[in-house]
Amino acid sequence: MNNTTASLIVxxxxxxxxxxxDKHGQLVSRExxxxxxxxxxxxxxxxxxxxxxxxxxxxxxxxxxxxxxGLGPTSDDMTRQAISDVAGRKLVxxxxxxxxxYKRVGERIHGANEKQAYFPEGFETILNPNGTAEGFYGYAGxxxxxxxxxxxxxxxxxxxxxxxxxxSSLTGHEYKPRLEYSTFLIAEAxxxxxxxxxxxxxxxxxxxxxxxxxxxxxxxxAECERDMGELQNRCxxxxxxxGDVTALSALTSYLRENGLTIATxxxxxxxxxxxxxxxxxxxxxxxxxxxxxxxxxVKEGVLGVKNETINTFGTVSTQCAIExxxxxxKKTNSDYAFSITGVAGPDKSEGKDVGTxxxxxxxxxxxxxxxxxxxxxxxxxxIRRKSATAAFLLARCFIEHKENLIDITSRWxxx
Amino acid sequence: MNNTTASLIVxxxxxxxxxxxDKHGQLVSRExxxxxxxxxxxxxxxxxxxxxxxxxxxxxxxxxxxxxxGLGPTSDDMTRQAISDVAGRKLVxxxxxxxxxYKRVGERIHGANEKQAYFPEGFETILNPNGTAEGFYGYAGxxxxxxxxxxxxxxxxxxxxxxxxxxSSLTGHEYKPRLEYSTFLIAEAxxxxxxxxxxxxxxxxxxxxxxxxxxxxxxxxAECERDMGELQNRCxxxxxxxGDVTALSALTSYLRENGLTIATxxxxxxxxxxxxxxxxxxxxxxxxxxxxxxxxxVKEGVLGVKNETINTFGTVSTQCAIExxxxxxKKTNSDYAFSITGVAGPDKSEGKDVGTxxxxxxxxxxxxxxxxxxxxxxxxxxIRRKSATAAFLLARCFIEHKENLIDITSRWxxx
Numbered sequence: 055m056n057n058t059t060a061s062l063i064v065x066x067x068x069x070x071x072x073x074x075x076d077k078h079g080q081l082v083s084r085e086x087x088x089x090x091x092x093x094x095x096x097x098x099x100x101x102x103x104x105x106x107x108x109x110x111x112x113x114x115x116x117x118x119x120x121x122x123x124g125l126g127p128t129s130d131d132m133t134r135q136a137i138s139d140v141a142g143r144k145l146v147x148x149x150x151x152x153x154x155x156y157k158r159v160g161e162r163i164h165g166a167n168e169k170q171a172y173f174p175e176g177f178e179t180i181l182n183p184n185g186t187a188e189g190f191y192g193y194a195g196x197x198x199x200x201x202x203x204x205x206x207x208x209x210x211x212x213x214x215x216x217x218x219x220x221x222s223s224l225t226g227h228e229y230k231p232r233l234e235y236s237t238f239l240i241a242e243a244x245x246x247x248x249x250x251x252x253x254x255x256x257x258x259x260x261x262x263x264x265x266x267x268x269x270x271x272x273x274x275x276a277e278c279e280r281d282m283g284e285l286q287n288r289c290x291x292x293x294x295x296x297g298d299v300t301a302l303s304a305l306t307s308y309l310r311e312n313g314l315t316i317a318t319x320x321x322x323x324x325x326x327x328x329x330x331x332x333x334x335x336x337x338x339x340x341x342x343x344x345x346x347x348x349x350x351x352v353k354e355g356v357l358g359v360k361n362e363t364i365n366t367f368g369t370v371s372t373q374c375a376i377e378x379x380x381x382x383x384k385k386t387n388s389d390y391a392f393s394i395t396g397v398a399g400p401d402k403s404e405g406k407d408v409g410t411x412x413x414x415x416x417x418x419x420x421x422x423x424x425x426x427x428x429x430x431x432x433x434x435x436x437i438r439r440k441s442a443t444a445a446f447l448l449a450r451c452f453i454e455h456k457e458n459l460i461d462i463t464s465r466w467x468x469x
Numbered sequence: 470m471n472n473t474t475a476s477l478i479v480x481x482x483x484x485x486x487x488x489x490x491d492k493h494g495q496l497v498s499r500e501x502x503x504x505x506x507x508x509x510x511x512x513x514x515x516x517x518x519x520x521x522x523x524x525x526x527x528x529x530x531x532x533x534x535x536x537x538x539g540l541g542p543t544s545d546d547m548t549r550q551a552i553s554d555v556a557g558r559k560l561v562x563x564x565x566x567x568x569x570x571y572k573r574v575g576e577r578i579h580g581a582n583e584k585q586a587y588f589p590e591g592f593e594t595i596l597n598p599n600g601t602a603e604g605f606y607g608y609a610g611x612x613x614x615x616x617x618x619x620x621x622x623x624x625x626x627x628x629x630x631x632x633x634x635x636x637s638s639l640t641g642h643e644y645k646p647r648l649e650y651s652t653f654l655i656a657e658a659x660x661x662x663x664x665x666x667x668x669x670x671x672x673x674x675x676x677x678x679x680x681x682x683x684x685x686x687x688x689x690x691a692e693c694e695r696d697m698g699e700l701q702n703r704c705x706x707x708x709x710x711x712g713d714v715t716a717l718s719a720l721t722s723y724l725r726e727n728g729l730t731i732a733t734x735x736x737x738x739x740x741x742x743x744x745x746x747x748x749x750x751x752x753x754x755x756x757x758x759x760x761x762x763x764x765x766x767v768k769e770g771v772l773g774v775k776n777e778t779i780n781t782f783g784t785v786s787t788q789c790a791i792e793x794x795x796x797x798x799k800k801t802n803s804d805y806a807f808s809i810t811g812v813a814g815p816d817k818s819e820g821k822d823v824g825t826x827x828x829x830x831x832x833x834x835x836x837x838x839x840x841x842x843x844x845x846x847x848x849x850x851x852i853r854r855k856s857a858t859a860a861f862l863l864a865r866c867f868i869e870h871k872e873n874l875i876d877i878t879s880r881w882x883x884x
Contacts, residue, residue, distance in 0.1 A: 072499025084487025324747025325740030332739025352758035
């Protein structure tokens with residue numbers, strides 16, 4: 055069986071009235087996707103009985119339908135009856151479930167709760183360790199219907215303990231891990247174009263995040279790796295790396311493992327790199343500090359950039375970047391330092407285009423290096439984020455010292 | 470018209486694959502419920518073209534359908550075509566939208582982006598201040614279709630600014646303008662408790678954001694204001710202010726209007742304040758720079774904090790905070806400077822509890838001030854955000870110089 059189709063119906067007027075937000079959609083779709091299912095719909099509907107109509111509509115095109123909610127004892131909880139009608143099975147009392155329920159609620163069972171011991175004939179029950187509503191599953195035609203209670207603290211353990219194993223055993227799907235890659239600095243549209251171009255028989259999915267785009271590949275592992283190599287050749291291998299990593303974590307894990315310290319001198323990023331470098335607890339092990347030299351006078355006064363350098367080359371120059379990095383290295387007494395000075399926009403500065411960013415790298419007993427990059431993106435926030443990402447990637451390259459940064463960045467395309 | 474029926478379709482394979490969770494369902498259903506709509510379905514579907522089939526199914530039973538996602542330039546973004554097919558209107562180029570797009574992306578328009586200037590004939594466009602995908606709306610039979618981009622930072626402002634007024638005007642439902650207040654440093658649960666307590670006949674809603682919680686009050690204006698005064702008395706009036714403002718904007722607008730410059734010296738916030746102060750274009754007018762003095766040696770070496778101060782009082786002390794602020798003032802030659810040094814956690818430091826944060830404020834020809842705050846929140850990110858917010862609020866108070874900062878903060882409760 056391939057790409058078995060599944061849908062999720064989430065029932066609750068508190069959802070369609072916007073009082074709470076759905077918690078099940080992401081969990082169910084993520085786990086079913088891992089099992090190889092294709093999720094065709096996630097539908098939230100009110101407690102008003104529309105469940106039956108939706109079930110009919112989805113039965114035709116789904117192999118599995120998971121329904122959450124509507125199993126409580128109150129009158130607006132109508133899932134039990136709807137499933138029984140759709141499956142053409144009458145509701146019958148399950149004695150074992152009845153005694154479990156009795157054990158839990160005692161005499162209160164002789165009221166609304168009693169119907170929680172009734173299930174469509176021939177359906178199996180799913181134990182609920184955290185509530186009175188047991189789940190149940192069975193077939194309506196060829197479609198497997200699985201009904202679970204709505205509250206996440208009841209639903210989630212039942213889903214994990216019972217439903218996931220049920221679905222993998224019933225369908226014979228094996229848990230298919232996806233290959234994940236982290237990509238940096240390349241715009242989503244460009245990445246899609248490139249993957250479409252390269253793609254042989256593997257399928258791609260992307261996930262846009264602030265500092266990277268994750269690329270998921272599915273298909274034959276050897277083909278994936280071959281295609282990924284091709285992509286790396288086109289874009290620059292530092293910009294597409296296997297696994298779930300960030301440019302920041304690649305740098306900080308290296309610093310931590312090697313007992314090294316770093317500092318930054320920032321202009322257009324305004325402290326963004328320092329802020330990111332200190333997000334993690336214990337970052338004082340590798341991070342000493344930063345000089346955010348926004349005004350030229352601070353570049354000179356605090357970092358010791360020469361007035362002549364600024365007058366001759368401007369603040370957005372590789373010359374200024376190198377002096378900034380060397381100043382930060384010295385002032386903070388760190389093993390390494392990097393600097394960023396560029397035009398974040400929205401307007402040109404010193405005759406340089408928006409997106410022009412210079413980076414300087416300095417280290418104890420090392421010759422400093424610098425590069426100038428030209429980002430195609432627009433918008434201050436985007437250029438600042440890209441600058442920080444590039445700085446982290448290049449700082450790690452600089453510290454590893456295998457290749458000149460200018461050679462590395464000459465292979466970076468589509469940034 | 471009463472109880473007009475509406476549905477929401479959220480498009481994105483990243484949703485049905487469980488990579489991200491839906492952000493629009495709750496917002497749309499909450500706001501439409503307030504306008505008197507009955508939400509019949511919230512449906513999430515993949516980017517695979519099923520949108521057309523779902524649209525056909527929902528047209529019959531809905532007066533309004535809002536569709537988010539699928540407006541991007543890549544090939545899996547098919548909403549535009551599906552709506553055009555369902556409405557029986559061909560896609561035509563909108564010249565005004567084309568020139569807006571050209572202005573934004575330039576020559577890159579001659580690729581995938583160009584189709585973002587095409588809309589179903591006769592449909593109106595909805596401006597998108599934060600991206601290239603404009604929205605659009607028009608009728609398919611008697612059903613109003615409204616199409617918006619998927620990313621929340623693009624969709625939400627468009628929904629609030631354009632869609633809510635459109636829906637209230639078109640259906641004759643009264644749109645009740647809500648009074649908006651911005652609140653700082655108070656946890657959401659506490660705020661809800663306080664508003665429930667104070668509430669007479671007005672209704673409250675909150676919107677949680679990174680650096681504030683917006684509080685929306687509905688009801689008689691005089692009653693709202695009286696209740697708000699009561700809330701301010703309980704929490705501290707600087708922490709609940711009318712309108713849509715941030716602590717940052719309150720400070721930077723004041724600096725800009727008065728031609729003043731500022732600098733920061735940051736320890737536990739690691740550059741967060743500097744990063745925020747430079748988010749806006751043109752921030753070099755008021756921001757000179759920052760020294761992120763994470764290591765004690767940088768506090769001494771760059772900011773000139775006395776070794777004796779650190780040895781006697783520790784780095785998390787009001788004494789150290791004042792010397793940091795004075796150092797930043799002098800080094801950057803600014804009109805004002807503030808400093809932050811505290812325990813962001815997860816562990817105690819220098820015997821001080823997590824959440825203990827000291828702030829220093831210095832100005833030219835002004836006596837420095839300092840305060841120590843104890844935040845109840847846990848987690849590094851939360852303490853860093855709260856510290857930045859408090860620093861911005863207090864910096865403005867310090868510059869205005871109406872009251873001592875210690876007196877002001879003595880009235881701050883529930884932070």
